[in-house]
Amino acid sequence: MSTAEVLASVDIVALRLSPHSQRLEVLLHQREREPHAGQWALPGVIVNGRTPDNSLDAAAERALAEKARVQPRHLEQVGTEGNAFRDPRGWSLSTYYLALLDPDVDVEGEHLAFHDLDSLLSRRVLLPFDHGLLVERAVERLAAKSVYTNLPLYLVPERFTVLDALAAMQACLGQAVNGTSVRKRLERMKGEGWVEDTGEKHQPRLGRPQQLYRHTPREARAFVFDRSLLAG
Amino acid sequence: MSTAEVLASVDIVALRLSPHSQRLEVLLHQREREPHAGQWALPGVIVNGRTPDNSLDAAAERALAEKARVQPRHLEQVGTEGNAFRDPRGWSLSTYYLALLDPDVDVEGEHLAFHDLDSLLSRRVLLPFDHGLLVERAVERLAAKSVYTNLPLYLVPERFTVLDALAAMQACLGQAVNGTSVRKRLERMKGEGWVEDTGEKHQPRLGRPQQLYRHTPREARAFVFDRSLLAG
DNA sequence: AAAATAGTGTCTATTAGACAATATGTC
DNA sequence: GACATATTGTCTAATAGACACTATTTT
Numbered sequence: 001m002s003t004a005e006v007l008a009s010v011d012i013v014a015l016r017l018s019p020h021s022q023r024l025e026v027l028l029h030q031r032e033r034e035p036h037a038g039q040w041a042l043p044g045v046i047v048n049g050r051t052p053d054n055s056l057d058a059a060a061e062r063a064l065a066e067k068a069r070v071q072p073r074h075l076e077q078v079g080t081e082g083n084a085f086r087d088p089r090g091w092s093l094s095t096y097y098l099a100l101l102d103p104d105v106d107v108e109g110e111h112l113a114f115h116d117l118d119s120l121l122s123r124r125v126l127l128p129f130d131h132g133l134l135v136e137r138a139v140e141r142l143a144a145k146s147v148y149t150n151l152p153l154y155l156v157p158e159r160f161t162v163l164d165a166l167a168a169m170q171a172c173l174g175q176a177v178n179g180t181s182v183r184k185r186l187e188r189m190k191g192e193g194w195v196e197d198t199g200e201k202h203q204p205r206l207g208r209p210q211q212l213y214r215h216t217p218r219e220a221r222a223f224v225f226d227r228s229l230l231a232g
Numbered sequence: 233m234s235t236a237e238v239l240a241s242v243d244i245v246a247l248r249l250s251p252h253s254q255r256l257e258v259l260l261h262q263r264e265r266e267p268h269a270g271q272w273a274l275p276g277v278i279v280n281g282r283t284p285d286n287s288l289d290a291a292a293e294r295a296l297a298e299k300a301r302v303q304p305r306h307l308e309q310v311g312t313e314g315n316a317f318r319d320p321r322g323w324s325l326s327t328y329y330l331a332l333l334d335p336d337v338d339v340e341g342e343h344l345a346f347h348d349l350d351s352l353l354s355r356r357v358l359l360p361f362d363h364g365l366l367v368e369r370a371v372e373r374l375a376a377k378s379v380y381t382n383l384p385l386y387l388v389p390e391r392f393t394v395l396d397a398l399a400a401m402q403a404c405l406g407q408a409v410n411g412t413s414v415r416k417r418l419e420r421m422k423g424e425g426w427v428e429d430t431g432e433k434h435q436p437r438l439g440r441p442q443q444l445y446r447h448t449p450r451e452a453r454a455f456v457f458d459r460s461l462l463a464g
Numbered sequence: 465a466a467a468a469t470a471g472t473g474t475c476t477a478t479t480a481g482a483c484a485a486t487a488t489g490t491c
Numbered sequence: 492g493a494c495a496t497a498t499t500g501t502c503t504a505a506t507a508g509a510c511a512c513t514a515t516t517t518t
Contacts, residue, residue, distance in 0.1 A: 005237035207469025439496025
């Protein structure tokens with residue numbers, strides 16, 4: 001084979017909603033090897049003919065399974081960043097994925113932890129390589145799609161309330177969302193078999209009990225609404 | 233540098249509206265080298281440390297400029313396909329872009345031509361590597377975005393009529409579009425400075441003359457409507 | 465009973481889309 | 492004037508969003 005080759009990797013921006021604060025968190029992993037050994041970075045794997053993956057998507061799943069031992073509710077490729085400067089070893093590519101996790105996932109291992117998204121976006125915490133940029137792009141994709149799809153529901157607990165759904169949408173969009181609109185969207189999805197009413201209730205500290213719903217995706221691709229939230 | 237490397241390229245799915253039939257066409261280029269020498273394929277370039285590009289986006293622009301000598305109205309990365317089988321030389325990656333061209337572009341050179349999109353999508357004409365798949369994905373992206381953005385206007389002549397816009401939308405979406413909706417969208421964009429009324433008219437063979445508009449994008453990113461066409 | 469929270473019903477604004485009415489050209 | 496085509500205006504349907512009202516629980 002010729003020398004016309006480059007270093008390629010797959011990196012994962014895996015998000016979950018923090019169970020208590022209901023804010024977004026990014027799954028990071030402490031690097032074992034150089035470059036940037038010891039630093040917290042996106043979990044990822046190298047791809048090439050000597051690694052066991054048949055495709056990029058398979059490599060993305062392997063990265064999550066091996067490094068993080070989690071299975072995502074949703075996984076989609078966001079894009080590829082490639083240039084001469086992002087890795088000190090030379091011209092390199094990273095194809096990066098957005099993964100949405102159950103808020104109840106547990107991460108085992110010292111070298112794996114969730115980190116608050118906002119502190120990454122504000123650059124108060126810096127990631128090695130251009131991982132900060134990759135996080136930003138993945139979150140932009142999530143926000144853009146959350147306006148007209150059910151993507152936020154992939155972040156909600158298995159049985160969830162209207163308020164859980166509202167909190168997820170607000171976290172994805174980074175702004176307040178109208179409660180009535182959330183209810184209507186859930187109602188609409190229920191009619192199409194994408195959400196079911198479990199019949200169970202959850203009793204908050206005070207007040208009327210909350211209905212518990214379950215998200216039951218019917219296809220790999222997200223549910224698409226034909227209007228945008230935030231139209232104002 | 234280690235051997236952990238892979239063959240990477242950037243390929244372009246460049247589309248234009250055929251001036252007479254107003255159907256979509258894909259820009260293809262006849263390969264000079266093996267593999268698949270002599271066959272018509274997507275224009276593309278290899279990327280690595282020895283090629284002159286500082287980034288993937290720069291490589292995409294170079295691919296269009298060098299191979300096709302055209303400048304696109306719109307250029308966006310769609311995704312990256314990577315696996316062990318797509319290229320006989322081994323594990324390889326292609327990051328592919330969607331480019332939208334002026335219908336009046338001229339392609340110079342024998343090894344460059346536009347080819348009807350439908351015959352590629354129907355697989356009556358086959359492309360080497362997985363270029364058929366890349367075309368399909370790029371067109372899917374175009375259709376998905378055409379529902380709620382102004383992307384079709386990047387395919388329309390410099391001065392265009394309502395019918396031109398309608399034809400572009402229909403070509404992008406692959407289905408009929410309501411004329412009133414097109415007018416209203418143009419009116420809306422005019423209000424936001426994305427479309428201007430040239431004041432000029434175009435006289436069809438018979439009947440009342442048509443207003444000529446001009447598309448004047450205000451940003452790199454597309455104009456986003458907050459409702460979908462085809463909501464029915 | 466009072467307070468708190470959840471859920472329902474009603475009304476408005478916006479825009480896609482259907483279609484009738486009108487304007488402006490050619491033959 | 493007859494006809495073809497473009498443009499405008501009117502009406503309907505669907506849904507986001509605001510908000511008042513009702514329901515169900517705890518204290």
